[in-house]
Amino acid sequence: MKDFIASLTWRGMIHDMVPGIVQHLAKGMTTGYVGFDPSAPSLHLGNLVTIMLLKHFQEAGHQPIALVGGATGMIGDPSGRSQERTFLTEEVLRYNEASIAKQLEKFLDFSTGPNKALLLNNFDWFKDFSFLGFLREVGKHIPIGYMMAKDSVKQRIETGISYTEFAYQLLQGYDFYYLYLHKNVTLQMGGSDQWGNLTTGVELIRKKSQYQAFALTAPLLTRSDGTKFGKTASGKNIWLDPAQTSPYEMYQFLLNVGDHEAEKLIKIFACCKQEEVEAMILAHQTKPEIRLLQQTLAKMVTTMVHSEEACNQAIVCSTILFGHTASADALYALSEDGLLNVCATIPKVHITKTALSEVDSIVSLLSVATNNMIMPSKSEARRIIASAGIKVNKILLRDPYQKPDFTLLHDRYLLVQKGKKNYYLIVVA
RNA sequence: GGGGAGAUGCCAGAGCGGCCAAUUGGGGCGGACUGUAAAUCCGUUGCGUAAGCUUCGAAGGUUCGAAUCCUUCUCUCCCCA
The missing domain is CATH 3.40.50.620 (HUPs)
Structure with missing residues (x-):
């Protein structure tokens, strides 16, 4: 006892x-x-x-x-x-x-x-x-x-x-x-x-x-800004059900937790001994840029809530999408299975081949042609492209009115990146 | 029951007849920096490639022209009984 x-x-x-x-x-x-x-x-x-x-x-x-x-x-x-x-x-x-x-x-x-x-x-x-x-x-x-x-x-x-x-x-x-x-x-x-x-x-x-x-x-967990823990910045709950919040999203949420918060959380969620946890915290304080706590936390919780496989997939996905080595070449080199694995948990938008060929500009593609799932309006799409916020297949777009004649990945996918952290997969069928 | 004040974009809050798609702050979004951080800085924040279009509680009216003036309505707040 x-x-x-x-x-x-x-x-x-x-x-x-x-x-x-x-x-x-x-x-x-x-x-x-x-x-x-x-x-x-x-x-x-x-x-x-x-x-x-x-x-x-x-x-x-x-x-x-x-x-x-x-x-x-x-x-x-x-x-x-x-x-x-x-x-x-x-x-x-x-x-x-x-x-x-x-x-x-x-x-x-x-x-x-x-x-x-x-x-x-x-x-x-x-x-x-x-x-x-x-x-x-x-x-x-x-x-x-x-x-x-x-x-x-x-x-x-x-x-x-x-x-x-x-x-x-x-x-x-x-x-x-x-x-x-x-x-x-x-x-x-x-x-x-x-x-x-x-x-x-x-x-x-x-x-x-x-x-x-x-x-x-x-104690009820709150973030440094006073809001309740467990919600994204936009107020969305992080659910334990993978159908509502993907393991990747959960992993990303925990990975992005602030330093101070990570210390509090690791103590709560770690099942290991006090000395081990304290050692980790110390290691983190000496070299915070490694983000040892966030990574451990994200890994532990995602594994506990989902499974080791789901967690590994979230990690692979994260490295490809965010890793500094992840270039356009790496993306094109990925096998179809690999790509789908990476994209398993990011939002997907479907579009038919004919619809795609009829789309006149990248602005339309990102807004109306994809049910405004990526961008709420053409104006918004234009603005974001103008400020260098859109990448398709890891390549930065400059011209909002260029024709969307990209080389599809495996003949049917486009990976759209909005800002640094938001990804969408356009599936052409 | 009597008397006041107000309703403006995600929020707060200016504007009080044309220069107002509407000052500013916060938030959001994008960028730079960085640790996929914090802080900071820059850009942006109705729709539209543009001409222009639809917005300032709702409906009418005055005017060449209204967020701004008039009428009615709806709602909110405050004070006195």
């Missing part, structure tokens, strides 16, 4: 915790859980932090439970929301639950030992719980004053909160109580925005069973 709290401490993963937790965990194997909201069909990079809580928990010898909030998802957590949520249909929810559950399975060890991970869905114990039963068994034990004092509720009193969302914390509180009774769970973990919900559970267990349960939150 390793010291879980000590591990989280050096990793910077503790925001708040119920006192006495260290002694409690020292007594022996403990069961703890984290809940995941099925409001989207995929988890994202931000969720990965609380997944890591469970992972480190299991590695310390304890038993982790990943709980999918099939029931709570039907209600909507008011935490951090300024407005009432709109309900998802039950069909969508069931679908989201299933895909999230599948994603969670990847990260924990469900197979072996006394501390093997469990995956549960709170819909299972809520679906037959009557409203009257709930009021008598749960509602009775938590005073309104207590519920109103929560930040998540307080912030919404002015703008409006429905009874339904107000009651949310009771549902999550009951989860904890239920798991305490049936799975011997004594610890709930989550992001720092969940503190109010976690303590309601602790309170309910104290009231109903006279038992001191524990709660622990990890």
Whole structure:
């Protein structure tokens, strides 16, 4: 049994915790859980932090439970929301639950030992719980004053909160109580925005069973500019689902993380020992231009979320697209399979051969002829070419009105580069 | 209920009859530098190869000409009861 709290401490993963937790965990194997909201069909990079809580928990010898909030998802957590949520249909929810559950399975060890991970869905114990039963068994034990004092509720009193969302914390509180009774769970973990919900559970267990349960939150990751971690500059989430965010995009996102942030992240996501991580950080500080941390981080996370193959492909793709040696010749020398591999995860635009031959200028090709996927308008395309921002097949374009009579790669591809980092593959069929 | 103020491009915010496709700042995008970084600097930021076209909450009107004046409507904010 390793010291879980000590591990989280050096990793910077503790925001708040119920006192006495260290002694409690020292007594022996403990069961703890984290809940995941099925409001989207995929988890994202931000969720990965609380997944890591469970992972480190299991590695310390304890038993982790990943709980999918099939029931709570039907209600909507008011935490951090300024407005009432709109309900998802039950069909969508069931679908989201299933895909999230599948994603969670990847990260924990469900197979072996006394501390093997469990995956549960709170819909299972809520679906037959009557409203009257709930009021008598749960509602009775938590005073309104207590519920109103929560930040998540307080912030919404002015703008409006429905009874339904107000009651949310009771549902999550009951989860904890239920798991305490049936799975011997004594610890709930989550992001720092969940503190109010976690303590309601602790309170309910104290009231109903006279038992001191524990709660622990990890800080919500923010970037240096204050925005939430796990989103691209344009506000797009980095999803764990490869269909929504390609492994290449995820790899690139992590590779581009700032130095300070990389230090924080490596501590959270690295499963290796403290000394190894500290050595890496030191090495990075001596020679930051190597970007050891970013590369390690990108590699570790992409491999963990996707697979080693997917990660290797993302690396190959990155070197060809960004490597300093990547010239036009290298691109033309690439085999078709190689090219498709490199381009596996960049956006593709299709155009017919005849349509291509009818396109009068490169400006049209990049805008209207390709459904404005590359450029929103001809003006924009013209401007960007004028400022040397477009390369086709790695060759810089100068004249916006030149005919697009390029030598196609393997007779059917054009690799368009917009700026330094945006690539598109035009497929001619 | 009474009285004020306002609605301008992604955002903030000038403009108050022609010189306004609309000052400036932020953001975005592109370039240089670099570590595919940060900071900095440069360019650009309605559509259109151009002539020109459509924009300043909505609809009408006055005028040779309106973001700017008039009428109505919609919405937002503030103050007093």
